[in-house]
Amino acid sequence: MLVYSLKRFAQLFTTVLGVVTLVFFTMRMIPGDPISAIAGDNLSGEALDRMRSQMGLDAPLFVQYLNYLGHLATFDFGNTVTTKLPIIGLILGALPVTVSIAVGTIVLTVLISIPLGTLAAFTAHKGHRMLDNAITGVAMVLDLMPSFWTSLVCLLIFSLTLGWFPASGTVSIDDPAHLLRRIALPVLVLSMAQVATLARITRTSVLEVLSEDYVRTARSMGWSELRVLFRHALKNAALPIVTVIGLSFGNLLNGTVIVEFIFTLPGIGNLLVGGMNSRDYQMVQTLIVFYALIFVAINFATDLIYRVFDPRVQF
């Protein structure tokens, strides 16, 4: 376990360093920089150059890079270009919204897709293809609908026509009921995209386990099919399911950027879009470090959960 933790830490370090480097250089390859984004056409070239040298943007790229790494090592994430507010404060303020959406989506996805996938597998195993085909078909249709489109459709139906959920307005973590109403639609939209994948993988892996020898052994000891399904099949099928849930977090972080934008939610996805538009190097880089940390943390959690389901997994 110690060796494993050390390895994991080394992995975290290299991942973050790699991501930071990549983002640092690609950001600077995009035309425009923060100064021109703030100033627009109002300032003379001389004034712009002065501001650039104040911010250290005239130094050679490599020196800027080393400077940035130095700041990062002391956990100094800097201020935004436009409002001069500390970036870390903005991110920590926005994080709960995004985390609520992500966790909500995962919970909803799991609640829908695992029972559906299991049911499909069970009926398929018994040779009844009708229900299985229906579930698989619906999952496929859901999978093919892009999030930005379903978002707009949901907004149109549930917010504008039926008025069940507010389409915009403030969000505060201190008012959970309101928060829930605000994130309900984004969570629904994101789940629709995730349910298909997870239901399908659940179906496949449960179906595979149901034809395993040990399932027959359990049946030969007098257990009913349902008990065998829940006690033996689901636990054995869990590994690929957990893997896919872990991986879907990646897609989900992508998805939150889109739904936060459409539903005007003040999460880190919106911060990222804003940061990109104003070429706020610091903001984007810091956010990417956060995203990388979240990814590594989820991978780590996935590995730990493996151990819960399968004693053969050793660290």
Add this chain to the structure above:
Amino acid sequence: MNLHVPIREPLLDVRDLHTHFVTDTGTVKAVNGVSLQIEAGERVAIVGESGSGKSAMAMSLLRLLAHPGKVVAGEINLEGHDLNRMSERQLNDIRGAKIGTIFQDPMSSLDPVMRIADQMVPPIMRHLRLRRDAARAEAISWLDRVGIPDPSRRIDAYPFEMSGGMRQRVMIAMALSCRPRLVIADEPTTALDVTIQAQIVELLKELTAETGAAMIFITHDLGLVARFAHKVGVMYAGRLAEFGPVGDIFARPQHPYTQSLLDTIPPVDQQERRRLAQIPGFPPDMKRPVTGCAFKDRCPGAHRHCFEEAPELAARGNDHVAACWLPEGLGADRTVERPLVEPLAPTGIPGDDRVAVEINNLHKHFTGRSALPWRKPPTVRAVNGISMRIRRGETLGIVGESGCGKSTVARLLLGLDPATSGDIFIDGIAQMVFQDPASSFNPKMTLSSIIQEPLIVTGWGTRLEREDRVRELLGQVGLDESYMHRYPSQLSGGQRQRVAIARALALKPSVVVADEPTSALDVSVRAQIINLLMDLKQQLRVSFVFISHDLLTVSYVADMIAVMYLGEVVEYGSADEVFHTPAHPYTQALIAAMPIPDPAAEAARVQTPLSGELPSPLSLPPGCSFASRCPKATDYCRSHKMVLKPYSATRETACHYAN
């Protein structure tokens, strides 16, 4: 006065059982009218080749068939209750409680993510109505009875923490834990090594005798039948061809199929090395209706009646029934047509004692990765100092249990893996025949291009010359020219193995290495391949290395035998000598564990299976590698390394006490 004698009701009375598998391409009538009775305490073996319906029949009894299998008709009376009329719920009170089941593969038959206790205890609680702690105590006592060391601790282990043999013991403990009246064992030892098989078979015998449970034992191994069963049922094409007491079936088999099956087994007595019997043709397609006897197309004795009407089981002696129109099947003189096989003289081919293969002090070590960089990495000495010579035209048999390094030797001989140290000298080239012909061919290539491949790789001849060579090779392995343009999927297992042999012979190799070439085949097909190998040996004077765990086959095929244990050769000598007067305790144990297809001989043998299992190859004992399992081992053995020493003119053995 009451003179009425009560008729003893059999424990299990199966009547006219039919099981069908409905598929898109037709209905497979896997079990097509089987009736049999089993008395309490009786051990009944059901033998048959793959596809004969023996497993489907056994699984039908408890309705454990996988979709789309379905029992469509018949009665399954257990102690007077018809299981076939019961609901799933009622049947769940029979499964495990009245009938226990043991499956073939211990590696996959236990739930890998549950502790043994969690798999064993709940059924005991349910069927015997015990509380959890009492049920757990019961489970522990069963684990103890099946020979699991330290059962009160091991019950909390996971299956992956146990060896295959131990897992099969757990499986047996589980199947017997609710004191069933009947145990169904579906090939319970097929996946195990021969010494472990002997242990398991003894255990099953003991436990069923103790509990008085009857047993249905599904197997394709006639040797095991002779060792184990009271009665035998021979299945063919979904029906019983013959059923009777084991001694009777072996001594005077009545059905031509039973007779042929028995004749496909290599004889134990080397003086009677007859060519093995072959059963021509293939089993019938079970999707098509069969008119007349299902065996008629393969039966040398078939006459007009056999084509018109299917024979029913009819009495052929005490308790002995057979379904054949011929009164004695093929009769007693059926062996006359098969000539004796000339063994190679111990001096080799007269006037030719050139050496085809010479191996000097061969080592192959596999080094793993250590957890921490400064620790010594774990090393498995798969081959640990082997020296051998194979003369031209000689067949060397290599035997040993799984993990002894016999397949590694094959890979080294072919240069598929580099040796860690030592030399291999081959006069000419070596070619390989693999165990599973289905997976060693590219399914998208025609047989012609499969056989040509080695020729193309070495730039042999023109296209026309190569095609001529393919025709010649197909002829040599007994396949028609028309097979050239077929694909592997269109062939049966035996035909594929013929193609594999043809491919191996394409380059006129001096030595052909065959790694378990017959293990994946049914007994009747196995005999064909063995006969083919014997013919090729005589015609082409090619050397064979025949690697197998099946001692009887090896002793039939080979001129010399090398017995391997943990990467070393412990005995090496002429096949006759090694097989009939083994000198090394391990060879003796292997031969004792090997079931002989002769019930009388089996009954006369002393059954003391070799105890224990292979030690971990990661930490070999310092002295003789066999010392940990050897009944004769002393402190001297445990501290001194043994090397091969001459035992007789044609034999060497690596045992301090053999000489």
